[in-house]
Amino acid sequence: MTTVDWSECPLVEVIPGKVSGAPLLKDTRLPVEAITGNYDAFVDEGLSPDAAIAETLDCYPEAGLENIKALLRYRAEHQPQAHH
Secondary structure: OOOOOHHHOOOEEOOOOOHHHOOEEOOOOOEHHHHHHHHHHHHHOOOOHHHHHHHHHHHOHHHOHHHHHHHHHHHHHHOOOOOO
């Protein structure tokens, strides 16, 4: 699993003691890894990126479509290497 440095992402906050200090979508208790991992699982099942985003939004409606897209875009730009 590649580790992304979320510290520069304006949508992400890390609060020690909140959800074990995991990177969270700002103002939620949603771990960023849950959102991106969910998306990856749908892509791995053969869904298109757009469909995978829609399914992820279904799982985490409170995240919001634009936030999900922004998180995936940030991750794509900051990943040491893609896992595919």
